[in-house]
Amino acid sequence: MNTVIEDVKQMIKQGGIKAWLFAQQKKDLLRFLTCGSVDDGKSTLIGRLLHDCCYIYEDQLSLLHNDSKRYSIQGEKLNLALLVDGLQAEREQGITIDVAYRYFTTEKRKFIIADTPGHDQYTRNMVTGASTCQLAIILVDARKGIVFQTRRHSFISTLLNIKHLIVAINKMDLIGYDFNIFDNIKKDYIEFAKNLANDIKINFVPISALRGDNIVSKSQKMSWYTESTLLEILENTNLDNFRNNNHSMRFPVQYVNHFNTNFRGYAGTVASGIISVGQRVKILPSCIESNIKRIVTFNGDLKSASTGKSITLVLVDEIDISRGDLIVDINTVIKPAQSAVINVVWMSEQPMKSNNSYYIKIAGKKILSHVEDIIHQININSLETYKVNELSLNSIGLVTINFEEPMFIDKYNQNKITGSLIFIDRFSNATMGAGMINEPKFDLKNYTNKYSNFELELNALVRNYFPHWNVNDLLTK
């Protein structure tokens, strides 16, 4: 890593802008999110990181000075939170609603930050932000200590397979930079974290996002803290665990590009592994085999492409492939699952109930599914589980669902793309919840339905548009 940086420094001296661009491409990328309760200082922390890493342009800074006068509640000179609170509604209410993404870079690494809302009602935005991140900063207000949202966001982060948490105890300036308060919060969190997965790395940093203590530079006010600043931790986190190139190749087809009669390509993003020209592959569910003829990108053809790369594949043979099909290496052994046990974060005011049917979408494939059993709900405070009949808004639980047709899926901790799904309401098309596959099941009784897809669609349409006809739902047992 250091050698690359040294090389690049040398190149910038010698080569100007081209070398600089090359240097940017060579840097590692860390995606992280900030989460925690309302007003813990998430947006201020991001503003501070951007400011102290000199990632605010002069025109942005002067706009920020003006906006600070207009929107700031506490009368601070520069309200750094306004840099990321982009929506007018966010500024007026002083809270984050949407997920705001920001990019910055240091000499060592590139970063994409997701600023997610602290409010309970925006849990879905937090889940969205966390789903693509490798690290989470859990903000804690030093005056309040560990609260419900601290536990909730920590648990959701680990559920989404984030293995590195930084617990940033903020607003230390408001408690006189007191070591004992910091230490007690740290002990409380360690006690809570005993119930989280045991392979999670946790760092604790006392900070003041507003004053800039221990963010980019060491605080003069907390000489008792001798460990790394927040930025140092972000820069030095080991990213090897996050690369998914060692896993078996998965390429879900997102779009069939029939540009002209001579070109038929399958566009998508490599979900895991490496795909190469000449490779023998099979297409699921049909199991038809072919070879990769070309890997097409906007910048020209590639010989191979690895996890995360957006590409269009051209095969040697003319095969009927549709959106949602999965291309895998010929030697891959993957059994079709008829059902799965799934961790669910429910995001709808209409509760999830046993026997309900929803569309689910996994890696571009949309099919009907049926809730067989709600195994349990999780108590966020104690992380204990208990039996429920339904999952209400923002609750987290474990459920078994059956698929309308066999599905080629993975466990979420092995593949985030082919191991995650969303639940979609059959009538309104609204997203109802998010799911992470815990255990695909291959040997369960088939979910058979005596009605054809056409009959089911017709039934759904009639029930949606003519509710006064009181037609029964064919999918409800």
Ligand SMILES: Nc1nc2c(ncn2[C@@H]2O[C@H](COP(=O)(O)OP(=O)(O)OP(=O)(O)O)[C@@H](O)[C@H]2O)c(=O)[nH]1
């Ligand atoms: N004194 C002090 N105030 C802070 C600190 N960090 C943030 N604040 C203030 O706390 C308030 C909330 O900060 P935000 O950054 O908007 O908090 P948030 O967590 O993004 O809030 P939501 O977007 O509603 O979830 C603002 O008035 C900040 O100026 C800090 O370290 N010290």
